[in-house]
Amino acid sequence: RKEVEQDPGPFNVPEGATVAFNCTYSNSASQSFFWYRQDCRKEPKLLMSVYSSGNEDGRFTAQLNRASQYISLLIRDSKLSDSATYLCVVASNAGNNRKLIWGLGTSLAVNP
């Protein structure tokens, strides 16, 4: 099993739709979680951190489920400009063994 897994998609949705992605992780000691966005041929950019209690930033909501070891990203009222690849990042910090694992990403295409 991969340490961090994402459905590669692509997810094709119409404008205005609500779409959700999940990301599962295998290391129960993982401590920090992030969602990054990467546009085609561009660098990854932080979208949002994922907090234990869940957090929202405008149309974006991130949640963490430690019991089932996954994080999720919900996008409401999707826009054409949301089309991108969404990367899940999981970090663990156990003593001197620090690891930062990136998922392969989920591709989203929002269509007019």
Place this chain on the structure above:
Amino acid sequence: DAGVIQSPRHEVTEMGQEVTLRCKPISGHNSLFWYRQTMMRGLELLIYFNNNVPIDDSGMPEDRFSAKMPNASFSTLKIQPSEPRDSAVYFCASTRDRAWSNQPQHFGDGTRLSIL
């Protein structure tokens, strides 16, 4: 404020040649990371530095790869000799302070490397 600056943006060279990629982190950031991204393997962390010291180079694929950070504002990733399988996008990223695993990373534009 200037972001992470990488050079060159594109590099095309023949196998066997030496390749040097350069990175200037954001001023004040103490941690610097080198990544490689391919379609098949996604983003892979090659090495990271904290306060100019290499902390973890377990992701460096083999001895042909080496990285240095002679000062807080400059790092290089060198491949010698280069091989076609090294073709990828190489990103440099930096974060503030040593608690890197809890901090968001700021990426440069990347270097698109093609080895013929």
